[in-house]
Amino acid sequence: MYTQSFNVPDGAGKTVPLAPSTEDPALQAAFDARIDADGRIEPQDWMPEAYRKTLVRQISQHAHSEIVGMLPEGNWISRAPSLKRKAILIAKVQDEGGHGLYLYSAAETLGTSRDQMLEGLHSGRAKYSSIFNYPTLTWADVGVIGWLVDGAAIMNQVPLCRCSYGPYARAMVRVCKEESFHQRQGYEALLVMMQGTAEQREMVQDAVNRWWWKCLAMFGPPDADSPNSAQGMRWGIKRVSNDELRQKFVDATVPQARVLGVTLPDPDLKWNEERQHYDYGQIDWNEFWETVNGNGPCNKERLATRVKAHNEGQWVRDAALAYAEKQKARSIKEAA
Numbered sequence: 001m002y003t004q005s006f007n008v009p010d011g012a013g014k015t016v017p018l019a020p021s022t023e024d025p026a027l028q029a030a031f032d033a034r035i036d037a038d039g040r041i042e043p044q045d046w047m048p049e050a051y052r053k054t055l056v057r058q059i060s061q062h063a064h065s066e067i068v069g070m071l072p073e074g075n076w077i078s079r080a081p082s083l084k085r086k087a088i089l090i091a092k093v094q095d096e097g098g099h100g101l102y103l104y105s106a107a108e109t110l111g112t113s114r115d116q117m118l119e120g121l122h123s124g125r126a127k128y129s130s131i132f133n134y135p136t137l138t139w140a141d142v143g144v145i146g147w148l149v150d151g152a153a154i155m156n157q158v159p160l161c162r163c164s165y166g167p168y169a170r171a172m173v174r175v176c177k178e179e180s181f182h183q184r185q186g187y188e189a190l191l192v193m194m195q196g197t198a199e200q201r202e203m204v205q206d207a208v209n210r211w212w213w214k215c216l217a218m219f220g221p222p223d224a225d226s227p228n229s230a231q232g233m234r235w236g237i238k239r240v241s242n243d244e245l246r247q248k249f250v251d252a253t254v255p256q257a258r259v260l261g262v263t264l265p266d267p268d269l270k271w272n273e274e275r276q277h278y279d280y281g282q283i284d285w286n287e288f289w290e291t292v293n294g295n296g297p298c299n300k301e302r303l304a305t306r307v308k309a310h311n312e313g314q315w316v317r318d319a320a321l322a323y324a325e326k327q328k329a330r331s332i333k334e335a336a
């Protein structure tokens, strides 16, 4: 209904016709040449089915992450410590909802409807970022999510502004600008808390201790265990690998932690002169996969909240559709 798609006809339901797609060698060669020349693929262009499928997988997972990502922080809107913090948090959570909408729209241009994607999320089949399955226990968690989670998201998403699929790349430009505000507001909130009482400083350190390792895992499995990376990079969807992005994040965050006055909870974290990077300790990949596979501390709660919100919004979608039908009938009558 609210789509910027070029392929999805008005009123598209569960099945959306795909643009004609044959695995024709000449078309494949033209596609490969465009990718090799760092060109962009647009919705009406021919593309291999596997490219289309990979994009729908990644963009829909990304969209789901944005809208599920509204929940842990949304829990704190009614408990924000001041009017200023509340206004900032409302704006941020709304931004995340907007990111979800741009991304669902970008995925729809590939011939998958929003209903299909949401069905995947609500049935528990579709993935979304592991990071949103952890609880937000104190107000400091809201600042740390801004600083570290949004900081990690920016690190991963800036290269996506150069993704080979045009609608995804263009959506990411605005998303990244907004994520940059999110990261800064989180860091600023923490700076203020760190200048407050000993109890506030402890609260920030505790939140950093709980979120640090989860943020490192957020970049995805190590390159050697990442089944989608090689092909994603060949197609220019992914530009920088999971491990490289993780390293960039660590390198950028250590000096920020120093300015803030917090300790990152990793005894192995130290500058490596030879590599010109920080070394860091072992990520708990078992815990990561448990969470990705639905067994993290908040997976069930997050999904239940999403499904409830979707069901409770049914009347809004029905009303909007009825209004659109009424408008259409009126314009047909006026034209007659």
Ligand code: 3HC
Residues within 6 Å of the ligand: 057, 058, 061, 062, 063, 065, 066, 069, 096, 127, 128, 129, 130, 131, 149, 150, 153, 156, 157, 217, 218, 219, 220, 221, 225, 226, 227, 228, 229, 232, 238, 242, 292
């Ligand atoms: N959480 C859940 N699943 C994850 C994951 C994570 N942190 N990292 C990887 N996975 C999944 C992959 O989706 C893949 O599953 P699938 O094959 O069943 O689809 C599997 O683990 C193997 O991982 P790969 O490295 O092979 O997968 P990719 O090549 O797709 O790389 C990715 C994973 C780096 C997350 C990539 O898909 C990507 O860059 N996606 C776009 C960005 C995104 O989705 N970010 C999520 C956070 S959004 C956000 O934080 C909102 C902000 O407002 C804070």
